[in-house]
Amino acid sequence: MRKTLTITLTAALLLACGCTSTIEEGDLGIFPFLEVDRAEISAGDAPGTFAIGVYSNRDISVSNGNSLWMKASLNSTHDSVIVEIEQNTEFEDRSAEVIISISDGHIAETVTVTQFSSGMPSISLPSVLSYSDVSMDLTAEITNPGSSSVIGAGFILSTLNGSETEYPAAISGNYLSATATGLSSSTQYYIRAYAENASGRYLSGSIAYYTAGAPVMDSTVINVDTYTNSITITATMSYPGSSTTTYGLLLGREPELTEENAEYKTVHNDVSSSTEPITWTDTFYDLRQGTGYYFRTYAVNEYGTSYGNEEHTYTTGTPDLPRYNITADISIRPYENQPEDLNLSLGRAFQLAYFRDDIRGSGDWAWNYTNILDTDTTITFETYEGKQKLVYLNINPGSINEGCDTKNDNELVRFEHKEWYVLENLLYAVNDVEILSDMTIAPEIKYLTSYIDLEMTYTDANGNQVSDLSTLLMPDATVEIDGLSRECAILEDGSSLYEGEFSGYSISSYDENQDSVRSLGSSAVLPSSGRPLTFSVTLNFTDGSSRTLDCGYGAIKPGRYYRIRLNLLEVSYENGTGFELEVIEDIDEDIEIEF
Known part of the structure; x- marks a missing residue:
């Protein structure tokens, strides 16, 4: 309700100005004013929500004074300010101010919010004193017992996607200690300490720590730079697992690389910490140009050998292999059930690509021939020596690439029928061949459509x-x-x-x-x-x-x-x-x- 003094002054001023209208109850008047229904809020340590009633004839602004534990905002009907406070886990009372103001007239009201301290104990971050492949010795300090004596303390361990396991601790003075057992080797655990009294349980922040074990490799390398006769690779090992760990990169032209069958192998043994990640860079020289190479990371310690995922890349340049002429006798049968007197257009020219991992150019559509004039035709092309899959497809390669940006494993070609693309009769063939000289082949032509x-x-x-x-x-x-x-x-x-x-x-x-x-x-x-x-x-x-x-x-x-x-x-x-x-x-x- 408006103060009597305000009403009296407003009426007197209106009469002095020559206004003879009476002031009705509820009339906000022309002069700015602001009132709040409370000057302070007191709260316990628990989270809570409070309301401050406001009354004004102007637009209202609200500020919480940059408080990190309190939030103040105007409600939808603009007649209350809602104050939300978080749990107080500190051991001191704290206060903040809610400032409610209107710009017209520069009027502001301040409401003080006080929250009392928690009665729970306080505990430091945990520390790992020692560890093995199946256990960790843990400790933490009780920095404040709270409002009553500590009745329980311990540690909580969890993995990234696993459940939590609680390990009660022995308390000696202000320190607690426990041994977490039954752990998995080479596994990162997230560890928190806890202490509790009559007021409740306090949880510390979390640390991450690995158990001992075989090294943990990142699944893929960070970067690969390829050149005509060399490849430079930067890789990371997440967890060495031991100070005696040796590690490096494997490279070769055949898949399923191991230490035993790799053509190239680098070795490093500069492990300064058994728990900190290691990043390194290796360059392989004297490689064959235009050639495909597999590579992966590896690391070895007393617990075993670990490998990263196998990946593949090519050196730049033209493959240094003999080339041979291949003649393809292509015979195209009609669609099944197609009437004998019906001749259908066979569409565009055949394109050809080879698919192989050992040389550059796999999957590139490199040959383009004249349009097919009848159902039987012969085409001759040149390709590299070696085992490969030859794929024939009578569609513009640009349409293949534009229609399909990516393909899945076990797929040579993927094509998407776009709204704008007029579909023609699509034919294809796949040949597994080993080319050692000039040869003639007869691909089995099939329909995609x-x-x-x-x-x-x-x-x-x-x-x-x-x-x-x-x-x-x-x-x-x-x-x-x-x-x-x-x-x-x-x-x-x-x-x-x-x-x-x-x-x-x-x-x-x-x-x-x-x-x-x-x-x-x-x-x-x-x-x-x-x-x-x-x-x-x-x-x-x-x-x-x-x-x-x-x-x-x-x-x-x-x-x-x-x-x-x-x-x-x-x-x-x-x-x-x-x-x-x-x-x-x-x-x-x-x-x-x-x-």
């Missing part, structure tokens, strides 16, 4: 097939297909994999034939990977109307031709005429059709 050829007929309400669809339908139509795959991959064993779903793949057609059967368009598609398809057909009628009708269909497989005829069925109802769409003919009789 399927082919859908859509037709339609029209049956009127009397059950008669319309002989001239142009009398009822405009020549343009659109079909959207749901359920097709969006991505495909060529695997190392030569098989293919399909993932993702392409929703609303569109096929447009324009057919002016005066016939009972009309084309709805055709297209190469990625198979549906077991999913049934849905056709959504949009037709434009000669009366100016248009309709979109749906029809279900079974799953489709790669390398097969599907001619699907849909029937537009006119149906009479009591209140008018409607339409239904159904599959009435399928060249592939093994397909399960959904109506």
Whole structure:
């Protein structure tokens, strides 16, 4: 409520100014004022929330004076300031100020917040006196017993993803000690000390410490720089495990590197601390240019040998290997079930890439040939000596790279069907070969795609097939297909994999034939990977109307031709005429059709 003095002064000033209006109850007036309902807050050591009532005719600002343990803010109705305080774990009382102010008139009120000290004991960070591969000797100091005597103390150990284990301690004076047993070797533990009295339990901060054991290597190296005849690698060992640990890097051209089979090995033994991480850099010289090398870290001590993950890189430059001419006799069969009188375009030229780990250039699409003119063709190319996988694919490599930024393990090529990409008939082959001289090979060409050829007929309400669809339908139509795959991959064993779903793949057609059967368009598609398809057909009628009708269909497989005829069925109802769409003919009789 407003102070009487304020009301009296406000009324007197209004009369002096010639204002004859009466002041109604609740009228905020024209002069700024601010009131709070309390001047202080007292709280125990527990966390809590308090409210300060405020009353003003101006916008209110709140500050907590940069306190780290108290937060003050105005509530949504602007009639209270909410004060939140944290647990007081210190051994002294503490205070802070909440400043509530308005800018107009420079009026401010200060509310003092006092929080009393905790009665719990205080304890230092723990220390590790000694350790083995299965135990740690721990100690900590009770720095303040609190408001009553300490009745229990100890240590809590946990791993990053494991549960906590508590070890009670013996107390001697202000110090506590315990041995944590049953630990795992080469494992980092997070350790806290605790002490408790009648007021509660106090937990110290945490330290991290390893048990003894075999060295712990980082999973991957920090950096790799490659040159024509050298490789420089920077790596880290998280935990040496012993002052006698030796460590370094292994390098070789064959996978599954060990100390015994590596072509190159570095050795370091400058371990100054058995617990601190070590970072080092090694350079390998006199390497072969354009060559692939495997590498990994290793470390050895009295507890055993540890390895980092194996990685792979290439030196720069052109591989220093003989090159030979390879002739590929390519024979392309039609899609399975494709009509004999139907000739389909085989799309772009074949691209070729080799896949191998021992030389640079693996996976690069380096050869580009003229477009295929018929189903049988011969191409000759040059490649390097050695074992490799040769992959042929009749698609622009730029589309492969743009369509798929990354591929998974066991995949040679991955392609994503983008919205803007017009899909053509995609063919591929994978050959495992060892090239030692000029040779001729006959790759087995497979299809990545399927082919859908859509037709339609029209049956009127009397059950008669319309002989001239142009009398009822405009020549343009659109079909959207749901359920097709969006991505495909060529695997190392030569098989293919399909993932993702392409929703609303569109096929447009324009057919002016005066016939009972009309084309709805055709297209190469990625198979549906077991999913049934849905056709959504949009037709434009000669009366100016248009309709979109749906029809279900079974799953489709790669390398097969599907001619699907849909029937537009006119149906009479009591209140008018409607339409239904159904599959009435399928060249592939093994397909399960959904109506």
